[in-house]
Amino acid sequence: MSDGNSKEQQAKKSLADLFKQMVVDEKEPSPAEPPKSMDEYKFWKTQPVPRFDEEIEKEGPITIQTVDDVRKEPYPIHSSFEWVLLDLESEHDLDQLHELLYDHYVEDHDAVFRFAYSKDFFNWALKPPGWKKEWHLGVRVKETGKLVAFIGGVPGDLTIRNNDIKSVEINFLCVHKQLRSKRLAPLLIKEITRRVNLHNIWQALYTSGTVLPKPLSTCRYGHRPLNWTKLYECGFSSLPMGETKASMVAKTTISNQTKTSGWRKMEEKDVEDVYKLYDAWKSRYEITQIMTIEDIKHWIYGGDNQDGKVIHAYIVEDENNKITDFISYYVLPFSVLENPKHKELGIAYLYYYASEAGIGKSPNDAESQELLKKRLKSLVNDAMVEAKNQKIDVFNALSSQDNTLFLDDLKFGAGDGFLHYYLFNYKAAHISGGIDSKTNEFLDNNKVSSVGVVML
Numbered sequence: 001m002s003d004g005n006s007k008e009q010q011a012k013k014s015l016a017d018l019f020k021q022m023v024v025d026e027k028e029p030s031p032a033e034p035p036k037s038m039d040e041y042k043f044w045k046t047q048p049v050p051r052f053d054e055e056i057e058k059e060g061p062i063t064i065q066t067v068d069d070v071r072k073e074p075y076p077i078h079s080s081f082e083w084v085l086l087d088l089e090s091e092h093d094l095d096q097l098h099e100l101l102y103d104h105y106v107e108d109h110d111a112v113f114r115f116a117y118s119k120d121f122f123n124w125a126l127k128p129p130g131w132k133k134e135w136h137l138g139v140r141v142k143e144t145g146k147l148v149a150f151i152g153g154v155p156g157d158l159t160i161r162n163n164d165i166k167s168v169e170i171n172f173l174c175v176h177k178q179l180r181s182k183r184l185a186p187l188l189i190k191e192i193t194r195r196v197n198l199h200n201i202w203q204a205l206y207t208s209g210t211v212l213p214k215p216l217s218t219c220r221y222g223h224r225p226l227n228w229t230k231l232y233e234c235g236f237s238s239l240p241m242g243e244t245k246a247s248m249v250a251k252t253t254i255s256n257q258t259k260t261s262g263w264r265k266m267e268e269k270d271v272e273d274v275y276k277l278y279d280a281w282k283s284r285y286e287i288t289q290i291m292t293i294e295d296i297k298h299w300i301y302g303g304d305n306q307d308g309k310v311i312h313a314y315i316v317e318d319e320n321n322k323i324t325d326f327i328s329y330y331v332l333p334f335s336v337l338e339n340p341k342h343k344e345l346g347i348a349y350l351y352y353y354a355s356e357a358g359i360g361k362s363p364n365d366a367e368s369q370e371l372l373k374k375r376l377k378s379l380v381n382d383a384m385v386e387a388k389n390q391k392i393d394v395f396n397a398l399s400s401q402d403n404t405l406f407l408d409d410l411k412f413g414a415g416d417g418f419l420h421y422y423l424f425n426y427k428a429a430h431i432s433g434g435i436d437s438k439t440n441e442f443l444d445n446n447k448v449s450s451v452g453v454v455m456l
């Protein structure tokens with residue numbers, strides 16, 4: 001280990017300070033520290049989730065029921081409201097969902113940035129193979145028809161250590177700002193659970209920035225500026241001490257040209273080969289999503305909608321036309337409010353990837369880990385080159401998967417955002433999310449997380 005004042009460490013530190021809202025206080029407690037006692041989780045303490053102090057000895061479901069045990073009618077809701085199933089094939093419902101999430105989903109503290117969801121994004125995120133309208137659950141005001149809350153579920157079977165589990169992924173939980181703190185969220189969670197249970201599915205995966213009982217894993221965000229000047233002009237990045245604008249631009253500039261030999265955009269004909277790579281790669285992790293060929297076609301290739309600009313996938317083909325690697329990222333821009341110069345920030349998120357360099361290899365094998373590191377740096381670099389050429393301004397990646405092999409070297413700054421992973425009705429021992437449990441820094445020395453599933 002080099003000493004704490006080495007030039008290299010200082011350079012890393014200034015990159016970590018790129019994002020002004022994301023500066024880390026090293027004395028901060030663990031991000032997974034509960035903000036209140038279990039007893040104060042009035043809703044969650046009634047649900048089949050592990051308690052914070054629970055030692056998990058045997059992994060598996062917490063409660064076991066049959067479909068006959070499940071309530072057949074929706075939970076009662078206040079008489080001014082009604083349950084609604086959104087029809088994401090209809091422009092009207094898509095517009096309503098867009099409006100709700102645009103105005104009321106996560107935004108930064110200064111309310112300057114908002115997620116700019118598009119219809120293409122919803123179609124990709126909420127309509128994978130096997131999607132069900134019953135799991136696109138909203139609450140409307142009876143009198144006006146206004147959509148005031150939403151929760152979404154999609155099929156997403158999992159492998160946790162060696163167990164395959166039928167599961168859903170729950171996402172886009174949102175309650176209108178004027179209806180907050182009225183216990184609508186627990187009602188939405190109970191109602192979607194009921195609707196999922198009616199399909200004989202008893203487990204769910206979900207993520208949140210807030211601490212709930214009990215995180216299965218915690219990952220940290222990393223941010224790699226591709227257009228530092230624009231990020232600075234939007235107030236997204238600040239100028240680190242001791243730097244100038246010119247020095248920051250110089251530090252973060254990347255080439256316009258990809259450099260991995262055999263690199264090209266993924267085509268529909270590659271779906272099966274990408275599926276095989278993904279399937280063989282997944283055993284590197286302790287939690288992964290089970291994907292069929294159809295799932296790969298949707299989630300990685302983008303399905304039949306090739307006009308949308310949501311998911312981008314690239315492959316590497318060797319001289320014998322064998323596909324040896326793939327990598328993908330999805331795009332979800334921010335709207336920038338009240339900025340004279342910029343209306344939108346292009347934001348890309350690293351999604352799934354796989355490489356022959358890591359298939360059948362253990363993360364504990366130093367030699368193969370070094371080769372994989374080299375390979376991933378090349379793949380992620382080229383994915384960022386593509387993203388930059390598509391006018392993406394910042395490239396985000398979590399500390400999940402094998403990402404800690406390249407985050408520091410490719411100049412991702414550690415953000416102050418953490419993402420906790422949760423399982424509903426399933427006990428499992430903690431899974432490393434790629435951060436050091438004492439310092440919250442990305443793991444180093446070629447150590448990696450064991451989280452292989454990427455949630456939107």
Ligand SMILES: CC(C)(COP(=O)(O)OP(=O)(O)OC[C@H]1O[C@@H](n2cnc3c(N)ncnc32)[C@H](O)[C@@H]1OP(=O)(O)O)[C@@H](O)C(=O)NCCC(=O)NCCS
Nearest residue numbers: 041042043044105106173174175180181182183184185208
């Ligand atoms: C998250 C959100 C739906 C919670 O609604 P709310 O009106 O603040 O809270 P409610 O009064 O309805 O319910 C509170 C309960 O929901 C739980 N809760 C809050 N956020 C939650 C989340 N993201 N996932 C699951 N449960 C959550 C709380 O812990 C509390 O339960 P407890 O008593 O057991 O602690 C709302 O704040 C929101 O729409 N925020 C913006 C969008 C967002 O952050 N969505 C979540 C993305 S992961």
